[in-house]
Amino acid sequence: MRRSLWFGLVAMTYLLAVSAPLVAASDCVTCHEKVTPNIVKDFMSGKMGQSGLDCSVCHGKDHKSAEDAPRAQLPTEETCKPCHGTQHQQYMDGKHAAGWVAMSAMPKTGFQPHAYIQGLKGCGGCHKVGVRDATARADSRYGSPCDSCHTRHKFSREEALRPEACRTCHMGFDHPQWEMWSSSKHGVIYLTEGDTGRAPKCQTCHMDEGNHRVMTSWGFLALRLPEDDAEWMGYRATILKGLHVLDPDGNPTARLDVVKAGKVARLSKEEWQAERDKMLAICSRCHSGSYARAQLANADAMIKEADQLMAGAIEIVADLYSRGILKPEEGKAAYPDLLTFYDAMSPVEQTLYVMFLEHRMRAFQGAFHMNPDYVTWYGLAEMKRDLVEIREEAARMVAEAARH
Ligand code: HEC
Ligand code: HEC
Ligand code: HEC
Ligand code: HEC
Ligand code: HEC
Ligand code: HEC
Numbered sequence: 017m018r019r020s021l022w023f024g025l026v027a028m029t030y031l032l033a034v035s036a037p038l039v040a041a042s043d044c045v046t047c048h049e050k051v052t053p054n055i056v057k058d059f060m061s062g063k064m065g066q067s068g069l070d071c072s073v074c075h076g077k078d079h080k081s082a083e084d085a086p087r088a089q090l091p092t093e094e095t096c097k098p099c100h101g102t103q104h105q106q107y108m109d110g111k112h113a114a115g116w117v118a119m120s121a122m123p124k125t126g127f128q129p130h131a132y133i134q135g136l137k138g139c140g141g142c143h144k145v146g147v148r149d150a151t152a153r154a155d156s157r158y159g160s161p162c163d164s165c166h167t168r169h170k171f172s173r174e175e176a177l178r179p180e181a182c183r184t185c186h187m188g189f190d191h192p193q194w195e196m197w198s199s200s201k202h203g204v205i206y207l208t209e210g211d212t213g214r215a216p217k218c219q220t221c222h223m224d225e226g227n228h229r230v231m232t233s234w235g236f237l238a239l240r241l242p243e244d245d246a247e248w249m250g251y252r253a254t255i256l257k258g259l260h261v262l263d264p265d266g267n268p269t270a271r272l273d274v275v276k277a278g279k280v281a282r283l284s285k286e287e288w289q290a291e292r293d294k295m296l297a298i299c300s301r302c303h304s305g306s307y308a309r310a311q312l313a314n315a316d317a318m319i320k321e322a323d324q325l326m327a328g329a330i331e332i333v334a335d336l337y338s339r340g341i342l343k344p345e346e347g348k349a350a351y352p353d354l355l356t357f358y359d360a361m362s363p364v365e366q367t368l369y370v371m372f373l374e375h376r377m378r379a380f381q382g383a384f385h386m387n388p389d390y391v392t393w394y395g396l397a398e399m400k401r402d403l404v405e406i407r408e409e410a411a412r413m414v415a416e417a418a419r420h
């Protein structure tokens with residue numbers, strides 16, 4: 017009897033000791049254990065919760081009750097900066113930080129529904145990985161970049177190191193890196209063996225040593241300047257016209273400033289080569305340098321193949337503009353605009369945009385992610401089909417115009 021009472025007391029003291037928080041629970045926690053218990057649980061399961069940090073370090077202290085919840089501050093990347101200056105700086109120097117700016121710069125973004133952009137249900141839901149300025153934040157409360165890969169409120173390094181953390185955004189129509197990588201030899205080894213480190217995952221190649229500055233040589237659009245290969249530069253000039261970065265006469269437009277501000281392309285050989293050298297050094301940890309260089313050079317060559325087809329298609333549609341069969345929007349040059357995406361007004365331009373954004377992307381992204389199937393059947397083969405369709409449709413339009 018005495019013995020079990022003694023045992024009970026010891027057990028209770030022990031339980032109290034392990035369950036007692038490092039510091040007394042704040043008002044935030046006490047109330048939120050009832051209001052949002054899973055948020056408190058997640059936070060306490062992560063390192064920040066376990067270090068004794070309080071909710072108020074990110075949300076401020078202005079909100080104190082159920083009635084004044086709108087006074088809770090929602091964190092931005094600036095909130096994390098005082099304690100995580102290194103990651104913040106790397107992020108700011110990289111491509112992710114420009115995600116919101118790049119999205120906003122598209123010619124039709126301003127015409128999309130509020131819920132779709134600011135409300136994060138469409139483009140905005142992924143592009144919130146970028147910095148939203150004060151105007152954007154005033155327009156819509158939610159959306160912070162730093163919980164994109166280590167999700168709130170666990171904020172786990174381990175979670176962010178899994179390739180699945182990138183999957184929500186790097187998948188689908190115009191950037192299926194998840195699909196390409198996971199069905200490549202690299203991904204299949206990961207899926208077969210687990211995270212043993214024998215084959216690379218997204219973070220191995222793009223966030224080496226935890227560096228938050230993601231940046232590649234070619235970028236999303238695969239347009240480097242300058243270009244030594246004159247034939248290739250000819251194709252690229254046509255694509256740049258199709259992006260309205262060059263006007264139909266080949267002169268730079270205001271969109272070139274957007275390219276610079278959004279770090280859309282590397283604009284010097286040195287900048288391009290620096291990223292390439294970093295990547296080659298990573299491949300060379302497992303492969304021979306010669307093997308890795310050959311792999312990447314062949315992927316570069318696939319961009320050129322794709323660009324040749326793309327330029328051909330753009331010129332066919334441009335010809336419809338110069339004949340006056342297709343008419344530009346007011347104030348715009350008489351040339352197809354690839355960046356209007358699915359808001360393109362004619363079927364022939366719809367085909368052209370899909371050729372550019374879905375099929376050209378796959379033809380080279382697949383090559384960089386060691387996926388011959390994407391390069392072939394989802395990439396080059398589809399581009400050839402698009403070109404046939406565009407040629408046929410243009411001929412039909414020219415014939416029809418001649419009849420009227
Ligand atoms: C007396 C209870 C109570 C206290 C104390 C309290 N909260 Fe809340 N809080 C709530 C309730 C209830 C909501 C949900 C309101 C709603 O349904 O949108 C909320 C919402 C929030 C939100 C979400 C706001 C939004 O716009 O979605 C945050 C963040 C938050 N609280 C943080 C805190 C922090 C930090 C503290 C301490 C400084 C704190 N809370 C203290 C009850 C409380
Ligand atoms: C390290 C910073 C950080 C800390 C500490 C933190 N949060 Fe948050 N919290 C965030 C971020 C980031 C968001 C997402 C904001 C957005 O979407 O704009 C968020 C959003 C929220 C929301 C609204 C979104 C939702 O999913 O309902 C609530 C409620 C909330 N936090 C409660 C809490 C509570 C309670 C604590 C303490 C247990 C806490 N937070 C601690 C960073 C933090
Ligand atoms: C007041 C300082 C402070 C602020 C503000 C802060 N953190 Fe932390 N953070 C810490 C501390 C302390 C740790 C734990 C370090 C350790 O134990 O290694 C940590 C750890 C982390 C980790 C690593 C967790 C792990 O599993 O290893 C991540 C990710 C993280 N913080 C993200 C964020 C983000 C995102 C924000 C902003 C929304 C933020 N932090 C704001 C202090 C802070
Ligand atoms: C919330 C969505 C989201 C998540 C999660 C995400 N990304 Fe991104 N990523 C983007 C967006 C959007 C862009 C384009 C940014 C821009 O427009 O400036 C991008 C661009 C990139 C780029 C392209 C750099 C360039 O040169 O153009 C790389 C590489 C990249 N991400 C790697 C990753 C990796 C690795 C992960 C996972 C650890 C990841 N991303 C997680 C949305 C995301
Ligand atoms: C599923 C998430 C997702 C959605 C939805 C999404 N994007 Fe993206 N976007 C990304 C990712 C990821 C990248 C980077 C891809 C890469 O580099 O291969 C990107 C790249 C871009 C880029 C190129 C940025 C650059 O500098 O190279 C622009 C511009 C862009 N997106 C605009 C938009 C617009 C406009 C919409 C809506 C019509 C949209 N995105 C919808 C995830 C998304
Ligand atoms: C073996 C290394 C490796 C792995 C693993 C890898 N990538 Fe890449 N990635 C590359 C290379 C190489 C490029 C092209 C770099 C250049 O521009 O020269 C690239 C380019 C990109 C780009 C820019 C557009 C494009 O596709 O060309 C994005 C975005 C990207 N990768 C995201 C991811 C994501 C997300 C994952 C995981 C699902 C991933 N990568 C896995 C090597 C890798």
Ligand code: HEC
Nearest residue numbers: 093096100103104107161162164165173176177219225226
């Ligand atoms: C594209 C995905 C992604 C985004 C966006 C992102 N992180 Fe991370 N974060 C990671 C990955 C991956 C790791 C693990 C890196 C490693 O240890 O190799 C990590 C680790 C961390 C750590 C732990 C570092 C350590 O060594 O323990 C902190 C702190 C952190 N991130 C803060 C931030 C902050 C602050 C932001 C916003 C400015 C941010 N992260 C945005 C992917 C991301």
Ligand code: HEC
Nearest residue numbers: 201202213214215216295298299301302303308311312386
């Ligand atoms: C962490 C080690 C590691 C890194 C880093 C790595 N690889 Fe691999 N790679 C492997 C392994 C292991 C295989 C499977 C070998 C095989 O196919 O027999 C593989 C397979 C490949 C294959 C497919 C070979 C085939 O026969 O199907 C290509 C292509 C390739 N890697 C290229 C690259 C390139 C390019 C880079 C850098 C952008 C890179 N790898 C980075 C480990 C790595």
